[in-house]
Amino acid sequence: MVKNQSISLKNLSVKYPGSTAPQLKQMTAQADSGQIIGIVGNSRSGKTTLCQVLSGVIPTIISAKVSGTYTLNGHSPVDDWPAYNQLTGVVLQNPAGQLSGLADTVADEIAFDLINQGIQEAVITKRVNQAAMQMGLTAQLTQHPESLSGGQLQRLAIASAIATDPQILILDDPTSEMDPVGRQQFFNWLAGVKATTFIVSNEIDDLCEIADLIWVLQDGHLVAQGTPHQVFNHLSANWQLPAPTSFQLAQKMNWRLPTSDFPVNFQELREAIHATN
Amino acid sequence: MKMQGLNHANIWRFKLTTATMTLIPAAVGINYVAKALAEGLKLPVWLGSLGTFLASMLAGPVAGAISGFINNVIYGLTLSPISTVYAITSIGIGVAVGVLHAKGWFSSASRVFVSALIIAIVSAVISTPLNVIFWGGQTGIAWGDSLFALLVANHAPVWLASFIDEFVLDILDKVCVAYLAFFIYRQLPQRMVRFFGDDQQ
Amino acid sequence: MTDQRILSENSHPKPRWYNTIDPITKLLMILDFSLLSFSTHRLLLEAGFISVTFLLLLLSKVSPTTLKALGFxxxxxxxxxxxxxxxxxxxxxxxxxxxxxxxxxxxxxxxxTLGSRVLVIILSTGFFMVTTSISENAKYLEQTGLSYRTIYLLMSVCYILPEMMRNMHKIQMAQKVRGTNPQKTLMQKLKSILPVLIPLVIKTLDQSMERSISLQLRGFNNPKRRALATPYHYRLAPLAHISLTMIAILLIGWQIWSKINLFL
Incomplete structure (x- = not known):
């Protein structure tokens, strides 16, 4: 992997004006382009702040004191934000707050980002249909966005974010209102995505299935980073994170991998059972 | 706090930032909902300027004035066409609140009362000519209009009768709205006050 | 509360006659009719204006909102x-x-006389209301060169309101479950709306913050943005704009002139 094509955070700290303690403290982390990075941690650990820094919302839109250096796929979110912004697709926590506010239909809503980029109408229609299909919203294209359920609104926000075919996806808890089937479909889809993806989620099991890396945040500190396997085999009770179901089950059954570690996802679980028997 | 730093020179400086652009429709929405709540509870006040008050307090007199203006235009085009002309009154209210807030007249409960009086006068002074032109001086609120009828029957000039009709309604309404806005503003999280008050893109 | 019809109108069946008139012409018609009714004191003429605007409304469609405005x-x-x-x-x-x-x-x-003027304004506004949709207006205004910021400012309220209303009902239901007593005095009544109003205001402002961030992330102020075409083809729009504006100017000029003449 070419050096400037990767993700690098060095001593990143963020502090809102008027707050006593920084929200992110001296974060240093690396990842490769095209990887899926799962960001976990309990509430107020700084996950949303990290997403806002990675997307450039901090400090471009929300003012805050940012120190340290960070580049994503060779770009800095700070230097030329409008240009950087065109490379990213961002889904915020509250899906209803992300509607453009002037769209009559789901199709118009997905088209919004594309219209803003001045893309030809014929191309827009094609991209809208593709994005809607990927998020299972084809049947809802002519419906009013207000008529959608919370989970559908989240899928709409994701469809809008991916319609522009971004290099970098930043998803802040994008499945919180989805039903189990919808969530499953989403993670299956995410596994095949080519873009560098940062995803905040509490769905530890799903993250272990698809993420290349897990970053654990606690009180603004990056307390662990590594593959799901590494992170959850060295889980600290302080982080207040549940272990993945595969891990818990294997631990109870003492199904170990050949390395004597416990499995964290389905694939590893199968290997462990195989190795034990 | 940001607001205390504002002085006479810069409260009029206005740039339609994206934050203000999304604040104004929300303020109009709050106006609608507050009015609906007041009607639902059969309160003798309108409360329909609560959002305008909050927009002025958060983002200054120009933002408040625009909120007031758009409020009446939207109201006029959807529910009650005549209310469009009272957009002038709403602009006046927005400006008055913004200036009073910037000058610190929303900082304590007793000062809020003075502010409410001034805003009620501003509102009634602008509304009276409109009431005379469109409704012969009436306000459309039963007990204010009975007062109007009484005054006119006793040969009071229409202008005076109409002003009194409007003012008695306004004073009650603006005192209620001013205290509601004062109370709600103090409950707003600091990050929100900073977000809408910041001079950002 | 809000007009459900104009808020949910998103399907485009075949265009009717009023769809070939552009929204700005319809707005200018409101202005001209209002000016006409204010420039006369003759009840017969006023009756004529009322009939014309009423006929326009009857030939398009009648909505419950217009009826409500009329009733009031x-x-x-x-x-x-x-x-x-x-x-x-x-x-x-x-x-x-x-x-x-x-x-x-x-x-x-x-x-x-005053009542007739009010009716003319309500009926001509009603015609605009029932024959245009929000997205049609938004697209047309953007095509005519208005910035997206201005259009958002003017029109997004219509989309925000239904959601606010839903939030309000949710909060109200929650309050009802908690069991609030019937209030007597104005002070008590005002206090009783605080538990509904405060969460609603904070939620609404929070949503505005989020929308402000999201709109920028989605690139609404990208200079490359291009307006979409409106669903209808309008006839003679420039001519209608010019002639209606001329009429408005003439009517205002005539009013001012006759006022000046009073003093001469």
Whole structure:
């Protein structure tokens, strides 16, 4: 992997004006382009702040004191934000707050980002249909966005974010209102995505299935980073994170991998059972 | 706090930032909902300027004035066409609140009362000519209009009768709205006050 | 509360005659009709304007919102007829006597004139309301060169309101479950709306913050943005704009001229 094509955070700290303690403290982390990075941690650990820094919302839109250096796929979110912004697709926590506010239909809503980029109408229609299909919203294209359920609104926000075919996806808890089937479909889809993806989620099991890396945040500190396997085999009770179901089950059954570690996802679980028997 | 730093020179400086652009429709929405709540509870006040008050307090007199203006235009085009002309009154209210807030007249409960009086006068002074032109001086609120009828029957000039009709309604309404806005503003999280008050893109 | 019809109108069946008139022409029509009704004192002419605007509305469609606006105004006009008929300062000639109470001709005519003007405004606005949709207006305004910021400012309220109303009902339901007592005094009543109003205001402002961030992330102020075409083809729009604006200028000029003449 070419050096400037990767993700690098060095001593990143963020502090809102008027707050006593920084929200992110001296974060240093690396990842490769095209990887899926799962960001976990309990509430107020700084996950949303990290997403806002990675997307450039901090400090471009929300003012805050940012120190340290960070580049994503060779770009800095700070230097030329409008240009950087065109490379990213961002889904915020509250899906209803992300509607453009002037769209009559789901199709118009997905088209919004594309219209803003001045893309030809014929191309827009094609991209809208593709994005809607990927998020299972084809049947809802002519419906009013207000008529959608919370989970559908989240899928709409994701469809809008991916319609522009971004290099970098930043998803802040994008499945919180989805039903189990919808969530499953989403993670299956995410596994095949080519873009560098940062995803905040509490769905530890799903993250272990698809993420290349897990970053654990606690009180603004990056307390662990590594593959799901590494992170959850060295889980600290302080982080207040549940272990993945595969891990818990294997631990109870003492199904170990050949390395004597416990499995964290389905694939590893199968290997462990195989190795034990 | 940001607001205390504002002085006479810069409260009029206005740039339609994206934050203000999304604040104004929300303020109009709050106006609608507050009015609906007041009607639902059969309160003798309108409360329909609560959002305008909050927009002025958060983002200054120009933002408040625009909120007031758009409020009446939207109201006029959807529910009650005549209310469009009272957009002038709403602009006046927005400006008055913004200036009073910037000058610190929303900082304590007793000062809020003075502010409410001034805003009620501003509102009634602008509304009276409109009431005379469109409704012969009436306000459309039963007990204010009975007062109007009484005054006119006793040969009071229409202008005076109409002003009194409007003012008695306004004073009650603006005192209620001013205290509601004062109370709600103090409950707003600091990050929100900073977000809408910041001079950002 | 809000007009569900205009808020949910998103399907485009085949265009009717009023779809070939552009939204700005319809707005100018409101202006011209209002100016016309204000430039005369003759009740017969006013009746003519009312009939024309009423006919426009009948030939398009009638919506419950327009009826509601009409009903409200008709009630006010009625009280105006009573108050002015009884107490108008220039009252001299008794027109009719009901239960020994005299209603005067001058006051009734004065109130009827004012009432007619109000009706003309309501009916012509009603025509605009029932024949345009929000997205049609938004697209057309953007095509005519208005910035997206301005359009958002003017139109997003129509989309925000239904959601606010839903939030309000949710909060109200929650409050009802908690069991609030019937309030008597104004102070008690005001206090009782605080538990509904405060969460609603904070939620709404929070949503605005989020929308402000999201719109920028989605690149709404990208200079490359291009307006979408409106769903209808409009006929003679430039001609209609020019002629209606000319009429408006002439009517205003005539009004000013006749006022000046009074002093000469």
């Amino acid at each position: 105004s008709l009630f006010l006009i009625l009280t105006m007829l009573v108050i002015q008929g009884l107490f108008y300062s220039k009252n001299q000639v008794v027109l009719l006597t009901i239960l020994g109470v005299n209603f005067y001709k001058e006051g009734i005519i004065y109130a009827a």
